[in-house]
Amino acid sequence: MAGIVLQHVMKTYGNMYAVNDVSFTVNDGEFVALVGPSGCGKTTTLNLIAGLLPMSGGDISIGNRVVNDLDPKDRDIAMVFQNYALYPQKSVYKNLAFPLQMRKLPKEEIDRKVQDAAKLLDITHLLERKPRELSGGQQQRVALGRALVRDPAVFLMDEPLSNLDAKLRVQMRSEIKRFHHNLNATVVYVTHDQLEAVTMADKMAVMNGGLLQQYDTPANVFSNPVNTFVASFVGSPAMSLIPLEAAGNSLRSPEGWELPLSPANVRKAAGSTTKDIVLGARHSTLKLHKSAVPGSVPGKVYTVEPTGDVTFAQVFINGAVVNISLAPSVVIAPDEMVWIEFDQDRMHLFDGATTMALQAA
């Protein structure tokens, strides 16, 4: 096992920056998720680590060895692809054996390792089948098996769960997590599903437009998003963002109401480059009132979605949709006027012009 270091990694196509100056370090044994919307450069970054694409600039090291000019086969990595990329003409056994054969291992050792991997993933009974005769979940296991049979320094996974149905995805999610735990493997995992990233990863790298937005533990990314993009991307339902204006010790809405700020938040708001400030709040930090209370702002209910143990409501405040979670006992109807109370300690303020999070000076 080994760590990975990316330094100022660039990938350009013409004058399009697919990956723009991305630097981060994956420690030995860490599970890192690369997450972002499609086209954000996460898969390109993974392919650069794998060596499947030539870099336009920067350095990548795996286990203290600069691998910039090494072929994929010499980087001591294994990869699980979104479409599994099982060799269709080979049986499961031969799929698992292929990486070992390419490394010219003796036959007995190949057999032993293939059997071990098959046992670990519970696919021993499938060894003689062809990939097309397997279900999606079984193919996924074989793909994992082909990756781990060689005991590589680093595992790279490109959206390995996105072709599975919802139920299987949750099951495989825990299996991959368990697999990482048992092998103490270094894993770089690409996904567009922030929930996968949050639930599985030790650290997550949020990317957008080829740029690394934030690289931190899921908990920190969740509680301290660096900008409005990260804030709205991570968490489900997403953090609600309301564009407002700074006015002394409060935030003013064009609709006329004002929201007084705590002293700490006033200091944060003072750091904004312009008067425009975006107020961010997660659904669980908001309180709903049927009449005005101090520190609350008016809104109109848009939809109500009961899920059983919690009810989600969407409320229009100042033209922005605000998600709020409620106890199932709360009864509200669409178009009802409500008042939303913000938690001053858990609200987020962003610079309206730069979209960056405002910190207390």
Next chain:
Amino acid sequence: MTTITESAVRRRNGPDWWRWTGRLFLVLLLGFTVMPMVWMIITSLKTGFAAMQYPPQWWPAEPTLQNYTRLLDPSGRIGQDFLHYFWNSLWVSTITTILAVVVAVPAAYAFSRFRFPGRNFLFFAVLLRNMFPAVVFLVPLFILMKALGLVNTHGSLILTYLTFGLPLAIWLLKGFYDNIPIQLEQAARIDGATRFQAFIYIVMPLSTPGIIATSIYSFIGAWNEYIYAYTFLTKQSQMTLPVGIQRFFSENATDWPGLMAATFIMSVPVVVLFLVLQKYFVRALTEGAVKH
């Protein structure tokens, strides 16, 4: 509403005229294509005299295999010549086929996988040849072959057949490679293969149907070609079957049964090849037509 009901009623009652017209048309078409072949075989079993009779013998009164034994008898002059032509054709077609595969496979792979300057231009340039009738190139190619000193050699034919066969071969194979997910190669390269090994171990086996189809196509093209063989080759010893068979026209009177027997033998390798490998051929032509 009314029209739907009416047509539904019509479909249920009485014969489906469109369907029967279609069937009749197919039967006529089948007769049109099969009759000459049947007549070829029947004639090849007749004696020279019987073949010329009018009204014709629909079925040979005294069927004989003498025409075949004459052609395939290595001790007779006709047999010697015929077997020699046969061998020439086999040689030219086989070499053409091997070279076509050797050139088309890497070319198609490159067109499918790599982005290089002039890629689109080259790809359409390759197809450009197919937009002109082959005869247009007869004189220029003859002059070229003369300059290269290739007239009266099999090399001239092999080169010509290659240029004619390659465009479709490359086009066909490119379609195949386009359909093989690039992740398979990437997986192989990560699993320890070089780019070349990934191609040999993973991609090549998957494109076997395409390679077989390409081979059949090249082989048949070379095997049947007449005009160029007739123009480039004047020496008896070099002639291929389509040209050589002509001799049955010129010697004394036309030996129809002999000609038909020779034609039949000539068509055997192609038919056999096609029957054995036709499932690959069909698969290759329809590959990529629908998403799997």
